[in-house]
Every structure is written in structure tokens, then in C-alpha cells.
Amino acid sequence: MSHLPDLQEEKVERKRAFAVLLRKHRKAVSLTQKLLAELAGFERKAVMRWENADIEAMPDREAIMKMAVPLKLTDVARDMLLATAGYLPENQETFFEPAPIQSEIKPQ
DSSP: OOOOOHHHHHHHHHHHHHHHHHHHHHHHTTOOHHHHHHHHTOOHHHHHHHHTTOTTOOOOHHHHHHHHTTTTOOHHHHHHHHHHTTOOOSOHHHHTOOOOOGGGOOOO
16 A cells, blocks of 8 residues: 655645635635636636645646635635745735743733
């Protein structure tokens, strides 16, 4: 039994995570795959493949940015979707805020 190389497994996991997140956002705004595709300028088949984590399909950065509008994503949600797909977030400063230093955390 052969095992996928770690890099291939990581790619598959990224696609699965992206698929789950995309579907969650789409359902949160009550859009069908067809309507999301129409609003973002894609064919329904593309959205279907992305949500099914098709091994051959992954949207490019521009496609994700186009979907962000009809999905009504906040900047943080859009950046999380980009990052899940393997792209740098649009706003790296807010996405990668430094963690507080232990000495700066005040007890409650």
C-alpha cells in the first residue's frame, strides 16, 4: 500500500478545509451553488468542484476575492478563506497580529 507524500497529503487537507469553509460561508447567506456562481461570475460546476474538494480544482486568489462579495465576508473571514486556500491574506497586518507577551497579560 503506497502512501501519498506529505506534501500531497497537505494539499488534499487544504482542499478539504477550503471546501468545508466555502460551503459554510455559502450556506450562512442562503446561497445555492448556482446563485453564488452567477453572482461571482463562474459556472456552477466550478463552485461544486471547489466544495467537493476536487483534487484537480482549487480557485485562484482572484476567484476567492470575487466570491467574498456575494458571500458577504468580513475582511477577517475573507482573509481566512484566502489563507485556507494557501494564499496570503489581503490584510496581513490585522490577520497576523502579534500574540500578547505574557508580561502584558493582566489577570482578570
